[in-house]
Amino acid sequence: MRETKSKYAVLGMLSIAPMSGYDIKKRVEESISNFWTESYGQIYPILKSLVAEKLVTKTVERGAGKPDRHVYALTDQGREELQRWLAEGVTPKVERNELLLKLFFGEEVSFDINVGHIEGFRELQRGLLEKYKAIEKEIKAEYADNSNLPYWLLTVSYGQHVSRALLDWCDEALLKLNKTAKSRKK
């Protein structure tokens, strides 16, 4: 297991509280799904190797009827490893953007198809912005005394800034495309 990001996402989740692989998946979805995803295909093998590296400990809770819960808890060594990674510089990475790839080859298809893509994207961003606003309100109320709050709010604000900018871009893009279409008709 090399410098896989999933490893640190798992360690990070366990730094909040001891939990099972299933819990980790749920927690990721609840708290950081706006900018992170984890799959069972990553989580379970990683938990196994984290135990081998002594970064976490495993306790089996006999489940009443339900499958046994394998509960993992961060060791001191595990916390150190998480902190080491958190202190490391962030390596920038190009994100593949399907919308932009389609628009780049936009001349291959009709004007309406391209407009449709942008309009669909605008709806998406509008929904996201609403969602971010709701999250902000919710966590400000629920975690008012939690020392993590300032950092959590930062991640929500990031989404808001991006979505607002993309809504502007959509409007501008639609205007420009319309202008181009008109001038070509003449």
Added chain:
Amino acid sequence: MRETKSKYAVLGMLSIAPMSGYDIKKRVEESISNFWTESYGQIYPILKSLVAEKLVTKTVERGAGKPDRHVYALTDQGREELQRWLAEGVTPKVERNELLLKLFFGEEVSFDINVGHIEGFRELQRGLLEKYKAIEKEIKAEYADNSNLPYWLLTVSYGQHVSRALLDWCDEALLKLNKTAKSRKK
């Protein structure tokens, strides 16, 4: 080979001109590297399967000294398949964001480390914004009569909107973190 995006990136590049796998890699880097990446590990196997599907044809040019050039050209069927995909709706996808993951667990490390991450990110975005401005200028001059230009400009403008928004977010984030730090000292 299923609905892999790489397949359509390759078909798209070949819609501009016939070229080799090596050319495709270069062209992707020159033209769409701000929002797309392709690796040889994808390109070569895909070209093979595209030939099998009759979406492209292959011609071998004997190279003088250099390795032979395998030049691929889009067939009518290939262009249709590209257009079919371009008309399809864009499926939204959550992008993993390492910076936000690190900030989410920011309380685990010192104030300065988090500030450092944001400052580094601000520099990155500043550089990107400059780059986008340069690209805009360049392609407006070089492709003034190219009918693709309006679409290509859209992709550049997207980057500009996002980078500007992220610069704002950085400034805001640094302010907020400073406030939090001060109020904790008291």
Added chain:
DNA sequence: TAGCTATATATCACTAAGATATATACAATG
């Protein structure tokens, strides 16, 4: 002449995503 860069194809190991298999408990619905 040794090293670097560009051309060019190809493959391998590893990371990550998404779907599926398996099994149980409990609540809701007809």
Added chain:
DNA sequence: CATTGTATATATCTTAGTGATATATAGCTA
């Protein structure tokens, strides 16, 4: 009362995608 759906829970498999490396030649530069 039986069936359906949802939640809990672990685990694995296939496919997609990244990045590095292998191989080979030509030309330029220090």
